[in-house]
Amino acid sequence: MGQESFIYSFVARGTMILAEYTEFTGNFPSIAAQCLQKLPSSSNSKFTYNCDHHTFNFLVEDGYAYCVVAKDSLSKQISIAFLERVRADFKKRYGGGKASTAIAKSLNKEFGPVMKEHMNYIVDHAEEIEKLIKVKAQVSEVKSIMLENIDKAIDRGENLTVLTDKTENLRSQAQEYKKQGTQVRRKLWYQNMKIKLVVLGILLLLVLIIWISVCHGFNCTD
Secondary structure, rough: HHHHHEEEEEEEEEEEEEEEEEEEOOOOOHHHHHHHOOOOOOOEEEEEEEEEEEEEEEEEEEEEEEEEEEEOOOHHHHHHHHHHHHHHHHHHHOOOHEEEOOOOOHHHHHHHHHHHHHHHHHHHHHHHEEEEEEEHHHHHHHHHHHHHHHHHHHHOOOOOHHHHHHHHHHHHHHHHHHHHHHHHHHHHHOOOOOOOHHHHHHHHHHHHHHHHHHHOOOOOOO
C-alpha cells in the first residue's frame, strides 16, 4: 500500500474543523466539509461516502467528527482503524480542555503532523492491522454463535451437560482467537521498538562522527 492511500484528514467539533492535514491539492476538503454538514449531530456512529474513486470516512463521537479521505482501493476497515487511532490521540491530548474552546483550524500546527504520523503508521502496518481486525471479527462471530446455540439449546430443553460441553468448546475457540490477536499486537510493539532503536543508533553514530571531526579539527588532546 502506497503512502498516497490516505489523501486528507481532519478533526472537527460539530461542524467546525479544528485541525486538518493533507499533502495533496484538490476539491476533497470542500467535499468532506459538505459531508460533515450532513452528518447526524446527536449520534455516535461511523459513516462512509463514496465519490470519484475515493471514500470519505467519518467517525462521530461525543460531538466530535474524525474524517479521512482515502482511495477506494483501501479497505474501509483500515480507514476506520486510522480514525480510531486519531480519536484516541486527540482525546488524550485535548479532551475536556483545549478541544472545547479551540477555534477553526487553530490546532493545525500541533495536530496536523500527528495525523501524518498516524497515516504513515497505518500504511506501514496495514497487513498486521488487517490480521488483527480479522481476529476480532472471528471472536465476535464465535460469541454470536455461542449465544445463538445457548438460546436454541434452552428452547429444545437439551441436557445441561451437553450444553456445558458445547459452551466450553466455543469458549476455547474464542480464547484461541484472542491469543492470535495478542500475538499480532506484540509483533507490532516489537517492530516499533526496533525502529526506535535503529533511529537511536543512527543518532549516536552521528554524534560520534561529529565529535571525532571536531577533535581532529582542533587537535583535541587529553
